[in-house]
Amino acid sequence: MARITELDVNGSREKIDVDAERTLLSVLRDDLDLTGAKYGCGEARCGACVVLMDGRPVPACVTSAGSAAGAKITTVEGLEQDGQLHPLQEAFLEVGAMQCGYCTPGMIMAGVALLRDNPDPDEAEIVRTLEGNLCRCGAYPRIVAAVRRAAGMLRGGGAA
Amino acid sequence: MKPFEYVRVKDARQAAQALGTERDQAKILAGGTDLLGEMKDYLVTPARLVNIKTIPNLDKIEHDDKKGLKLGALVTLSRLAEDKNVRERYTALAQAIDLSAMPQIRNAATIGGNLCQRPRCWYYRDEHTICLKKGGSKCYAVEGENQYHAILGGGPCYIVHPSDPAPALVALGARVVITDGTKTREVPLEQFFILPAQNVRRENILAQNEIITHVLVPAPAPGTRSVYLKEREKDSYDWALASAAVVVTPNAGSVGAARVVLGGVAPVPWRVAEAEKALVGQPLNPATLARAAEAALAGATPLEKNGYKVPLAQAVVRRALSLTMA
Ligand SMILES: Cc1cc2nc3c(=O)[nH]c(=O)nc-3n(C[C@H](O)[C@H](O)[C@H](O)COP(=O)(O)OP(=O)(O)OC[C@H]3O[C@@H](n4cnc5c(N)ncnc54)[C@H](O)[C@@H]3O)c2cc1C
Ligand code: FES
Ligand code: FES
Numbered sequence: 001m002a003r004i005t006e007l008d009v010n011g012s013r014e015k016i017d018v019d020a021e022r023t024l025l026s027v028l029r030d031d032l033d034l035t036g037a038k039y040g041c042g043e044a045r046c047g048a049c050v051v052l053m054d055g056r057p058v059p060a061c062v063t064s065a066g067s068a069a070g071a072k073i074t075t076v077e078g079l080e081q082d083g084q085l086h087p088l089q090e091a092f093l094e095v096g097a098m099q100c101g102y103c104t105p106g107m108i109m110a111g112v113a114l115l116r117d118n119p120d121p122d123e124a125e126i127v128r129t130l131e132g133n134l135c136r137c138g139a140y141p142r143i144v145a146a147v148r149r150a151a152g153m154l155r156g157g158g159a160a
Numbered sequence: 161m162k163p164f165e166y167v168r169v170k171d172a173r174q175a176a177q178a179l180g181t182e183r184d185q186a187k188i189l190a191g192g193t194d195l196l197g198e199m200k201d202y203l204v205t206p207a208r209l210v211n212i213k214t215i216p217n218l219d220k221i222e223h224d225d226k227k228g229l230k231l232g233a234l235v236t237l238s239r240l241a242e243d244k245n246v247r248e249r250y251t252a253l254a255q256a257i258d259l260s261a262m263p264q265i266r267n268a269a270t271i272g273g274n275l276c277q278r279p280r281c282w283y284y285r286d287e288h289t290i291c292l293k294k295g296g297s298k299c300y301a302v303e304g305e306n307q308y309h310a311i312l313g314g315g316p317c318y319i320v321h322p323s324d325p326a327p328a329l330v331a332l333g334a335r336v337v338i339t340d341g342t343k344t345r346e347v348p349l350e351q352f353f354i355l356p357a358q359n360v361r362r363e364n365i366l367a368q369n370e371i372i373t374h375v376l377v378p379a380p381a382p383g384t385r386s387v388y389l390k391e392r393e394k395d396s397y398d399w400a401l402a403s404a405a406v407v408v409t410p411n412a413g414s415v416g417a418a419r420v421v422l423g424g425v426a427p428v429p430w431r432v433a434e435a436e437k438a439l440v441g442q443p444l445n446p447a448t449l450a451r452a453a454e455a456a457l458a459g460a461t462p463l464e465k466n467g468y469k470v471p472l473a474q475a476v477v478r479r480a481l482s483l484t485m486a
Contacts, residue, residue, distance in 0.1 A: 002166045021166040021209065023196070043197035044265055056238065056267040062196035063268060064189065066166055066211055110264065131396035132262025 004065045009034065010078025020066030025049045027065045028075060036076035036105040040134070047133030050106035051075045057110045059132075076105035079112065088112055091150035092143075099137035107133045111147045120151055162205040168214040173341030176369040178210045183368050188212055190234060190273040193265050198278060201287045203294070212371060213270075221246070228379035233272030233372045237325070238263070240271060250377060252386035252405045256328035259390045262397040272372040275326055275336070275352070276364060279319035279427075280399050281309065292317045292360050306463040308401070311470060313426040317356035318463065320424050321363065322399050326353070327423035328388045329377065330431055331405035337374040338366065349375070353428035363427070381417070384409040385484040389476050390423070400424030402473035404456075408444070408484040415439045415448075420456055420481075425473050432456045435477065444485055453477040 002020040006013050009032060018027050028034045028051070037060050040048030044059040051060045052074040060068075079086035088111050091097070098104045107130060114121055114129045121129070126147045135143065166189075169175045179186045186208040189195055198204050212218070218232035223245050231240065240246055241257040260266060260274070278284070283291045283300040290296035301309045301318045309318040326349070334349040352364050366372070380386065386407040392398035403423035409416045418439040422430040435456035442448040453474040460470050 002168065019166065020168075020211075021164055042200055044193050044261075044268075047262070047264060050264050053267075057264040058268040059193070059264050062192045064166070064192055064196070064209075064211070066168065067189075067192065067213055127396075129263055132264050 002066060004069045007065070007068060007073060008071065009073045010075060018065055020064060020069070022065045023061055024051070024063040024065055024068040024073070025060035028060060028073075034075050034077050038102055038105060040102070047106040047110065048103055050109045050133065052109055052113060055113065055116070057113045074109070076108055079108070086112060087153040088115060088147065088150040091146040091153065095142050095146040095149060097142040097146040098139055103133060103135040107135070107143055111150070114147070115151055115154055119154055121147065123148070161199050162202070164206055165208040166211065167208060168211045171215055171341065172339045172371055172373060175210055175212055175215070175371050176341040178208065179369040181368050186210055188371055190270040191236065191268040193269045194273060194277040201285065203278070203285065203287070218373060224379070226379060229377040231271055231375040231377070233374060234270045237266040237269045237271065237274065241266070249380060250332055250386065252328040252331060252388040252407065253325060253377070256324040256388040256390075256405065259388070260324040271325065271375055274323050275349075275372065275375070276366070277322055279363065280322045281319045284319065292356075293319065295361070302463065305465065307465040309463055309466055310427055311425050311460040311462045311466055312422070312430050313355050313428060314461075315357060317360050317427070319356070319427050321353065321426065321428050323429070324388070324390060324400060324403060324423060327403060327405040327421040327429040328386070329375065330429040331407045331419040331421040332377050332380065332386060333419070334375055334377045336372050337376065338370050339373055340367065340369045346376070350429070350431060356427050380407065381409045387480045387483045389480040389483065391472055391476055402469050402476050404473065404476045404480045406477070406480045406484060408439070408481065414441055414443045420452065420477060422456065422473055422477070425460075425469055434458060439481075444481065449478045449481050452481060
């Protein structure tokens with residue numbers, strides 16, 4: 001059985017020893033203790049498990065460890081730099097863009113990729129980009145507001 | 161999920177060897193967005209997964225002004241829809257992808273996997289229902305909750321084909337390149353898909369040890385416009401209730417050539433020659449659109465709860481055709 005012995009996660013090469021058939025989500029959570037990405041539906045329908053693979057948001061629940069090997073993985077734990085949260089994380093806190101918080105890491109990873117590609121997304125684009133991320137608490141209006149706010153922060157203008 | 165062996169292959173020959181000849185004992189893994197879901201629900205229980213993403217050069221989009229597009233089977237939906245040339249010249253394909261699933265799935269999903277995805281019929285997807293498609297004796301949709309099922313080409317099973325890119329590609333005249341590592345064949349995409357009446361267990365002609373390596377799309381004739389339009393129940397990600405891919409090449413104020421392919425209403429992308437005939441030689445005015453839409457659904461035989469799909473699909477056809485003039 002093929003084994004995977006290394007994953008590039010949040011800028012560091014993590015030594016592991018797992019079956020290539022395991023899901024990336026389970027390896028991140030159970031072997032690397034990176035519990036930010038969540039298990040929701042397990043079948044690519046809810047976005048709770050979204051991480052970045054070579055910069056693109058993908059559902060880790062249906063990505064095999066074998067296909068993740070060799071790619072650069074970023075999880076919500078990897079966003080903070082020198083003690084500074086990513087502006088979108090700041091914005092989520094300021095706006096209170098969560099209730100239970102279960103969807104938050106996935107929302108933030110999808111949002112971070114969006115802001116990287118488009119520093120000034122309008123509401124329609126935010127909604128379109130986050131459509132695969134479900135929030136069962138219904139915090140959507142605040143989530144959209146947080147993305148708008150982070151966009152303002154990233155453009156250097158403070159709150160949008 | 162049942163434990164399985166995982167192998168990576170470097171070429172189609174290795175893939176064929178690893179896939180073997182025993183049906184579904186080994187499955188091809190590409191992006192995994194459909195296959196992993198199926199395995200978690202025990203709809204398929206392969207002993208081996210064959211990861212083809214390690215085959216080099218199948219992730220390329222190649223353009224040729226005369227020959228058209230050559231897509232490697234591993235090109236992701238996101239990359240395809242972002243390609244400027246695809247958006248401009250193969251518009252229906254880009255539009256179909258924009259309307260497929262959500263961004264994170266499109267980042268992982270490959271075009272080859274999209275064409276081979278399994279149906280979304282809720283009886284089929286239910287782990288505990290053994291329907292015709294899973295080797296059982298009955299299609300539960302016939303007398304059951306059939307609001308999302310086929311109105312054309314159904315029987316004995318009434319699935320609809322779930323792919324949005326597929327109708328667009330059929331309308332654009334795409335072909336698929338299939339190989340078992342030794343023999344390679346090129347098949348019009350239209351003939352790649354099969355009806356339940358031909359084989360209720362499968363949706364396409366692939367043998368157990370064959371893989372799709374490429375999708376070829378001929379360059380549209382000058383002046384050609386293509387549109388993909390989809391109606392779904394909810395406005396965020398959802399499969400089609402009805403969709404249409406239309407490709408129109410004008411000729412001196414009227415329609416020179418046309419292709420009309422329906423999605424979400426039949427077990428395969430449903431090309432309607434009658435609708436195409438109603439268009440050719442006519443000016444694209446409201447009367448022509450109405451005749452084409454009528455012709456497109458003339459053969460529909462709805463089940464108890466999906467009669468609404470007939471006027472819905474007609475409206476989608478009319479609107480898609482009118483958008484080719486926009
Ligand atoms: C929540 C959700 C919503 C979705 N919505 C839509 C939608 O609106 N429209 C739409 O079109 N699709 C939709 N999809 C389906 C999605 O597009 C497919 O799951 C995806 O395209 C499959 O590609 P993949 O590379 O992940 O394939 P995989 O999951 O790896 O494989 C899918 C199947 O194809 C086979 N296969 C893969 N590659 C090849 C190849 N090269 N040759 C032969 N066989 C192969 C596999 O063995 C498997 O049976 C949705 C999926 C989900 C989970
Ligand atoms: S847990 Fe992966 S999308 Fe829901
Ligand atoms: S905050 Fe609870 S699911 Fe979004």
